[in-house]
Structures are given as C-alpha cells and as structure tokens.
Amino acid sequence: MVKRLISMMIMASIGLAALTSCDNSANNADANTSATQTPDAADVHTIDWSLVASGEKAVDPANYEYPFALDSQNVRDYAEYFGVDNATAQHNLTVSMASNEALSKVLDQLSETYTSHELTDDKEMKLIIHTTPDVAASSYDYVLSDDFAKGLVLPIVIQPDSKKGEVKAHGEVAE
Numbered sequence: 001m002v003k004r005l006i007s008m009m010i011m012a013s014i015g016l017a018a019l020t021s022c023d024n025s026a027n028n029a030d031a032n033t034s035a036t037q038t039p040d041a042a043d044v045h046t047i048d049w050s051l052v053a054s055g056e057k058a059v060d061p062a063n064y065e066y067p068f069a070l071d072s073q074n075v076r077d078y079a080e081y082f083g084v085d086n087a088t089a090q091h092n093l094t095v096s097m098a099s100n101e102a103l104s105k106v107l108d109q110l111s112e113t114y115t116s117h118e119l120t121d122d123k124e125m126k127l128i129i130h131t132t133p134d135v136a137a138s139s140y141d142y143v144l145s146d147d148f149a150k151g152l153v154l155p156i157v158i159q160p161d162s163k164k165g166e167v168k169a170h171g172e173v174a175e
Helices: 002-020 029-037 073-082 086-098 100-113
Strands: 114-119 127-131 138-143 153-159
Touching: 073 086, 100 114, 100 127, 100 153
Parallel strands: 127 153
Antiparallel strands: 114 127, 138 153
16 A cells, blocks of 8 residues: 555656646747747847958058959940949949858858848949848948959948848749
C-alpha cells in the first residue's frame, strides 16, 4: 500500500511539473506583438559607423576618372532607362557596381534585423537598407575604397520599416 501511495505521489508530481512547464506563448502573443512593434529604447540597436568607415578620403565626382566613358553604350542606356543625364548615369553605374563593399560592412552588424535593401537610381543615388523596427534610423556617407570606385561617396540610409524587397523568381520578367 505504501509503495502504491508513493508511486501515485510521484506520478502526480510529474504531472504537475508537466502542466506548469507548458508553453504559454498563446497567452503571451499580445504581449510579444506589442513589444516587437514598439521596442524599448534599451532594445534599439544602433549602427556603429566607425566599424563601417573605409578610411578613404572623398574625391570630387566631377573630376573623377570613371571606368565608363561618358558616351559609352552602358552609360547612354542607363541614362535613358532611368531618365537621368549621362554624367549621373556614369556616376551611378560606377557606384552601384561597388556598393556591395559598403553593404557587406553594414550587414555584419545587422544580422537578423536586416530585411532588404535598394539602390536609388536618381540624381542623388543612395543605398537604403530596410531593417526591423529594433534598429535606430540613421544615415552615413560611405567613401568607397575599392579601386573601381575609390573615393566616390555612397550615402547609406538605415530605415527601420521592415520593408521586404520585391524579388522576382528566376526567369520572371517585370512588366
């Protein structure tokens, strides 16, 4: 009888332990949702731009020797497609081809908070990096260090808007 009573007490204890350790995520869903939408100031991640800086000095884009000729087919096609002048197209082509240098340095700090990025194709090209709301909005003028675009400036903007890029599947064509 004592043996059976002890066995029942052990089983009851195990059952009670199992019930108290159940997942309460369904009960806490509202609390978790509001916490991710409006993070506390202590939870906001700030980009350390000193870790991104290249150490290069900015050059005057008007006097830069671009790898693309001002009247080359690539420059003319870009200018026509994006509705900019040839000088802007020449600059944007060069900077966009070297932009991964800056992007990779910023992504090293963002990890899971990164959602997407885009390069604007207008007169004032910039790299916009979209993140989750727990990253502080900021901006920085990155000076490219790769020989291809050395000294040219790429403005970087951090936008904590969780915007996802519109990536097309392989072979899908924009209309």
